[in-house]
Amino acid sequence: MTAFNSVKLNSHSAIASQTKELHPSIHSKLKRVIDVMGALVGLMITVIIAIPIMIGMAISDPGPLLYSQIRCGLHGRRFRIWKFRSMVVGADKMKHLVKNEADGHIFKNTNDPRITCLGVFLRKTSLDEFPQFWNVLMGDMSLVGTRPPTIDEVDKYDTHHLQRLNVKPGITGEWQVNGRSTVKNFEDIVNMDLHYQNKWSLWYDFSLIFKTVIVVFNKQGAY
Template sequence: MTAYNYLLEDSYKRRLTQYQYLLRSLHPSIKSKVKRLVDIVGGLFGLGITMIIAIPIAISMAISDPGPLLYSQVRCGLHGRPFRIWKFRSMVVGADKMKHLVKNEASGHIFKNTNDPRITCLGAFLRRTSIDEFPQFWNVLVGDMSLVGTRPPTVDEVEKYDPHHWERLKVKPGITGEWQVNGRSTVKDFEDIVKMDIDYQRKWSLGYDLSLIFKTIQVVFNKSGAC
């Protein structure tokens, strides 16, 4: 059974229907044509860089850890709708099946492990520099994600959500956001992430989006909070 089919199971659809009333109002960022234009331009630019860096990454991966260049996973986007996210593979092949063997160091409906043994040597570099995220520019271009938004949750995380957690799904998930510039992987309490996501929705503007993009660039170059 694929992750996508799993997401369409009755249990998930019931949860989505149950909290649909929380997602009725459209956040202003969803209706902004300028934000979408910025996403398209940024997505095209980012994909151009992705295609260039994919070549040396593919060569390095073939030498150090043979397997697929890309990794995909079904995530929950705007209003809980499913989409397939793309990344450069940073873990060993079949890592998802080993997840139960790794201790979750985070609190709440999120999974984090600072020294996850499934991460390859190349993958550690890709994550530390955030290069593994570059294929997500495709998700931005097709409209599943935005350059700036909330962290895209997994299906099993959303299935455990309490009512107030669904508020974070009122905007598109982003490659970056409040969580990216305020601790990144050092933030290990899900409730803190929810607060950041709601705070982003409250403060949202095109100018604020641009400020978060510039802050993200600084954070990435400083490699602060990465793992």
């Protein structure tokens, strides 16, 4: 491990210095136009579904409708990601009580007790992800990209893992159509993210969006 890796990667400038030049997707104005148009449509749907979700949440598990968390985006730049809340209030403080079933710098538990009854439904249908269309509109995310990592995940990265941060994180991507929550090996996620970067094109983005719709409709791989 290099001297760089022995220090927590909590500086955007430090991370940026380890990444390569901007990926072609970052220069694509058409990709950004598609992101904005998709985000506007997505946000309209988000407003509509927020009403029944808010009612269901008030009945089953009163608390905030939305959940936010700081994530790392392009070149490690931090941003606040938004979701419909699927866990009990204060779930982050209970994380140490739940066993991590994943390998590497990610956290997953098949039967996480912090997930509410409504949250199980929201996750299986991916409805909890809809507020992220706001992140896309703001430019922190893209419709299609890599999985957005948490700060504590990035703090543990080795140098080669930083390549994941060469593109914007996405609402969907390779991991979403190839197992979703069932992918429990961090290196597998890294490989999928790098595969996306190598294969990227607008047509490939469209193909991943189409596959995502099928996977979500069939409720495959989510919990």
